[in-house]
Amino acid sequence: MLLKFLKLTQFRCYAEVRIDVPDLGLRIVGDNATGKTSLLEAVGLLATTRSFRNAQDRDLVRWGSGEEYAVAPFTRVEATIDGGEGQHHLGIAIELAKDVESVASKRFELDGRITSAHRMVGHFTTVTFTPEDVQLVIGAPADRRRSLDILISQIDRVYLQRLTRYSLVLRQRNSLLKSFARDRVLPTAAPAVTQISFWDEQLVAEGGYLVALRARMLDQLDRAMEQRSSEIAGEVSFGLRYASRTSVHLPSLTGETSEHDAVTRASQALHDDLERHRADEFRRGMTLTGPHRDDVEFEIEGRSLARFGSRGQQRMGVLALKLAEADVVAIMTGDGPVFLLDDVLSELDNSHRDLLLDAVRTHASQL
Structure with a gap:
């Protein structure tokens, strides 16, 4: 995968x-503050349609944009990429509303045609490594879920669609449960059961897919991390553990199990969990089980890296993850990703700096 040309306008x-x-x-x-990270951010935006800095879209628009031509503030990022699918031209344009606080439109372009975010993601794959990524080990579960979702979405476009639908269904279901809790509706009330069952069916369909794909991806990442550990830390082994909040037996989703069977098993487990938690959900007004409550735990020698690892070991754990991500992307897509390294070489000693650069060369990846 190669980035051939990049153009930023009012970014x-x-x-x-x-x-x-x-x-x-x-x-x-x-x-400092001359826009180095912003260039990488723009490249990452084209790969995932979102900023890796967790910035809102309005923050990407240059201050004072549009004033010269008396138009609404806007930004545009475009690039030409060359990968296994051939050459493509990608573009993202964002326009702000008059109040400058909200986004009026966000447009995605693929080879000169308007498209959706779902269809655009996957044409361009990147692995991003920043000094802040060490927070993945000790930070909030939502950050680790987001990192995993971004990786899978770049490889499997269907996953991004299912993730989007799951979020919409979850929001609707939680709104309904909140009204039940407010009005003290009994979980045995027939009208309420009919209403919640409608959303349960959709939540299970989308959520089962997410759980199964996460389990299968993490199984591959864990094995790739173990291989990379010997290069990074000698006899110390790093790994990942999927802490699913569903009752599914995770080993049954990986290995020789087909993707279809894995999704079926994960969906059945999520359905059973919703039934079991129904009374508590009616009382508390929220969905208590599902992939939105999952976590990914870093491990060192089978123990929690967050609890038992030093700061240096946590940094090495994240390095092992990033190298593993590149390995998995290359295996699953047949094309090495573009590495976006934001001032991380200064965070590594000489040996680990050389290891990272060697990994890029191994995949014939662009840096």
Whole structure:
């Protein structure tokens, strides 16, 4: 996978910039607050349609954008990429409303045609590594879920669609449960059971798919991390553990199990869990089980890396994960991802810096 050309218009601190990117990649050097990370952010935006800095879309628009031409504030990012599917031109345009606080439109373009985020994601794969990524080990479960979801979505476009639908269904179901809790509706009331069953069916259909795909991805990442551990830390082994909040037997979703059977088993487990928690959900007014409550735990020698690992070991654990992500992307897509490294080489000692660069060369990846 190669990024051939990048153009930013009214993006962050850039009025306009055009870059022809060499096949070996770019090394960007400059003082603080000069836009180095913003360039990487723009590239990552084209891969996932979202900022890896968790910024809101309105924050991507350059301050004062549109004033010169008396138009609404806007930004546009576009690039030409060359990968296993051939060459594509990607573009994202964001326009703000008059109040400058909300987004009026966000448009996605693939080869000159308007498309959806779901159809755009997957054409361009990246692995991003920033100094803040060590927080994945000790941070909130939502950050680890988001990181995993971004990885799977770049490989499986259907996953992103199912994830979006799951979020919508979850929001509707929680709204209904909240009204039941407020009005003290009994979980045995026939009208309430009919209403909640409608959303249960959809939640199970989407949620079962997410649980199964997460389990299968984490199984591959865990094995890849174990292989990378010997290179990074000698005899110390890093790994990942899927802490699913469903009752599904996770080993039954991986290995020789087909994806279809894995989804069926995960869906059945989620259905049973919803039935078991129904009374408590009616009382508390929220969905208590499902992939939105999952976690991914980093491990060192089978124990919690967050609890028992040093700061240096936590950094090495994240490095092992990023290398494993690149390994899995290359295996599943047949094409190495583009690495986006934001000032992380300064965080590593010489040996680990060389290891990371060697991994990029192994995949013939662009840096």
